[in-house]
Amino acid sequence: xxxxxxxxxxxIGAVIATGIAGVFAQxxxxxxxxxxSLWPFPGIVLLEIALLGLMGLVAVAFDxxxxxxxxxxxxxxVVGALISLVFLGIFSVGPFLFPAVLAFLVAALMADHRRGxxxxxxxxxxxxxxxxxxxxxxxxxxxxxx
Amino acid sequence: xxxxxxxxxxxxxxxxxxxxxxxxxxxIAWHWRKxxxxxxxGVGWLLFFIVLLPTVFYEPIFRPLTNxxxxxxxxxxxxxxxxxxxxxxxxxxxxxxxxxxxxxxxxAWLGGLIxxxxxxxxxxxxxxxx
Numbered sequence: 289x290x291x292x293x294x295x296x297x298x299x300i301g302a303v304i305a306t307g308i309a310g311v312f313a314q315x316x317x318x319x320x321x322x323x324x325s326l327w328p329f330p331g332i333v334l335l336e337i338a339l340l341g342l343m344g345l346v347a348v349a350f351d352x353x354x355x356x357x358x359x360x361x362x363x364x365x366v367v368g369a370l371i372s373l374v375f376l377g378i379f380s381v382g383p384f385l386f387p388a389v390l391a392f393l394v395a396a397l398m399a400d401h402r403r404g405x406x407x408x409x410x411x412x413x414x415x416x417x418x419x420x421x422x423x424x425x426x427x428x429x430x431x432x433x434x
Numbered sequence: 435x436x437x438x439x440x441x442x443x444x445x446x447x448x449x450x451x452x453x454x455x456x457x458x459x460x461x462i463a464w465h466w467r468k469x470x471x472x473x474x475x476g477v478g479w480l481l482f483f484i485v486l487l488p489t490v491f492y493e494p495i496f497r498p499l500t501n502x503x504x505x506x507x508x509x510x511x512x513x514x515x516x517x518x519x520x521x522x523x524x525x526x527x528x529x530x531x532x533x534x535x536x537x538x539x540x541x542a543w544l545g546g547l548i549x550x551x552x553x554x555x556x557x558x559x560x561x562x563x564x
Contacts (some may be wrong), residue, residue, distance in 0.1 A: 371456075372456065374484055375452045375453075375455070375456055375484070376452060378448070378452065378487045379448070379487075379488060382488065383488040411477070415460040415463070415464070418460065419453075422453045426453060429449065430444065
């Protein structure tokens with residue numbers, strides 16, 4: 289039962305993340321002036337959101353049986369990266385991504401509980417990825433000066 | 435002058451302020467790791483703060499920051515750097531807009547963390563009495 293709920297949460301998270309990336313990409317490209325491009329921003333962010341959704345789904349899917357614990361760590365990393373995107377896009381794409389963060393977070397905690405793992409290391413990794421992703425994106429924003 | 439204006443410009447961007455909040459929150463949560471209650475309350479406050487930002491704080495923070503012209507337009511570099519008075523513009527922007535706006539945001543966030551600290555102390559004392 290618990291495993292089924294993890295799957296459902298991961299699918300919900302992946303659908304929200306990829307769906308939001310697609311909808312925002314379509315919306316942004318429709319309001320842009322001719323000659324303007326989605327690249328590098330917001331294209332990079334939207335691509336990252338979609339990829340994170342898919343990575344989260346894959347991580348939850350493989351985090352079963354006696355599979356290595358890094359699948360759980362990957363889910364934690366996805367949660368951290370998504371939280372950083374929620375924060376950085378808090379007045380645009382962020383609020384829409386929040387349900388995906390919650391879905392992957394609950395799936396990660398449930399998987400830790402099911403496999404008898406401590407959640408603290410994965411949450412610590414999520415915090416590191418959160419910070420690293422935010423720094424990387426801000427550095428890219430500064431480099432492209434937008 | 436231009437470099438200082440540029441530093442002020444970047445320091446006042448919402449992304450940078452959010453990054454500082456995230457980093458400080460992570461450090462505080464790490465510091466609280468030996469008290470599971472406090473640590474989980476810290477995680478809960480971060481998630482609740484995310485909900486508060488685009489709802490409760492939308493008008494008092496987002497509107498003044500963008501000055502009614504949209505977030506992307508308000509942050510376009512050209513709008514600032516074509517102006518010869520870049521530094522004085524940035525300083526007056528900080529004084530009139532950024533400090534009042536970010537003070538509200540940071541006071542609310544810090545208030546939550548302080549409340550968690552005192553709440554967990556009170557709960558620990560109550561548990562010790564029982």
